[in-house]
Amino acid sequence: MSLVAEAFVTQLAAAEPWPENAALYQQLKEEQILLSDNASSLAVQAFLQMCNLPIRVICRANAEYMSPSGKVPFIHVGNQVVSELGPIVQFVKAKGHSLSDGLDEVQKAEMKAYMELVNNMLLTAELYLQWCDDVTVEEITHPRYGSPYPWPLNRILSYQKQWEVRRKMKAIGWAGKTLEQVLEDVDQCCHALSQRLGTQPYFFNKQPTELDALVFGHLFTILTTQLITDELSEKVKNYSNLTAFCRRIEQQYFEGHDKDCSTIAARSSKKSLLR
């Protein structure tokens, strides 16, 4: 888009208030969605909840293909479609809602840095676990990823995705890592987050920001998703302030809200461990 067109669109976005029928699209909750996509989707939902913007969650099997960037989740607001947390935060900011306005410059720098840390380490570790660890791939990922489609399409799609993810892992240097090293990285990341959080209720002052939403999305999903082993969630459970943080956000922003697909409390296939 040229600069003029983009300015025009931003003006349009700013002009319209947040509609009542805004929708968030993700894959099917019970059968199809994977750990990493679930985490990203939950992060966006948490962010929108924190901004007090109503959103409906709609589950579609082809959500990944509908998305403009190929990544879930994406939101459909008015006549615009925006995907991924970063652009969604900017879009929401253009509409006049922002969680990080009260931060000074240094804090904003730190917030961006920590968000990159989560993306760089936690998200990549989740992707590694689901697509590069053979046991998990065979038993969880392949059956889930292609479940809405008939054979042989389900196998073809999941092999294609696996090849794509493995290429990316190779490009960023994670292909040579063993599972132990990946779990070690997750531990380091959680340690850093735990240090930064300390005893505060949220990462910055008393108000949540998009960093809190992102961390919540990933950690909560890791804690409540049943995988082959519990090693990943054990790493997070080692840090009590992080589990307390997740519980606090769940209670504050997700209790008593009805969602279309399913509420967080009503996950049948996942362990609900924060009860």
Place this chain on the structure above:
Amino acid sequence: MAAPMELFCWAGGWGLPSVDPDCLAVLTYARFTGAPLKVHRVTSPWRSPSGHLPALRTQDEGTISKPQQIITHLRKQKYNADYDLSATQSADTLAFVSLLEEKLLPVLIHTFWVDAKNYVEHTRKWYAETIPFPLNFFLPNAMHKRHLERLQLMWGDDYMEDEERLEKELYREARECLTLLSQRLGSQKFFFGDSPASLDALVFSRLAPLLKAKLPNGKLQQHLKSLQNLCNYCTSILSLYFPWDRGDPLTDAPRAAGTDGSEAEEDPHKWRKQLLSVLVGLVAMLGYAFLSGIVSIQRGSVGPAGRQPITLEEEEEEEEE
């Protein structure tokens, strides 16, 4: 600690001890901690024990090639620049390193290796001149392809095809990253007070090439130059920790004195190359001549081309007689 470790890294240029950001990071970290390293500045990755640069050859653990692993190894050998950091500062280090690697490093790679003007006029030229014959014909191109593929996998194909969008969005994020670094540094000497840490080594290694290289297409460079505290930060680290081996003696000293020095330095190589090419040409010509029969060695005669005038003369003599 007993035996010195050997570090192989890319040669220096553009006023820096090494032109590759990873090599520079390891070198700077080693200088910060005072680790005793024997540094080999090589001009091709084939000279390194592992085939990649940077590479650290140790006595006990073989050769280590990834920069992060090299720094971890140095830390294990008690050369730890992060010793004094508090837990929060260590956490911040991890976060800022992620920020650098995700937002700034890919755009740096794009600026140096993928952006057409910069690559052709600056990066490829330097590497082609530095890498010895015959690698200089295909190695820069191979590196270019590798970097391009890496960026394609990281950013996705739609960014790579749409130059404008790439420029706008990704370069904007890189500029924002630089501004954030500048704000975090503020007016301090190093990121965490008065003594340098591993974060400083990494930030310096990413910023210094961008600052020092003379890029034809330098929008990111201009933005960096506008952030005065980052520029001062880089120059002070260079002058404090790399005072005597800034760049090549080839490029630094002769540039001040004129071009004669550099030509004199390069001359032995030039003569050798010319001689070699003349020899190769001669051998090729002679080989072709022998193989195709134009020239053949037979006892007594000069060759078929030279035979005829002689025999004619003989015949004429015979006839005359």
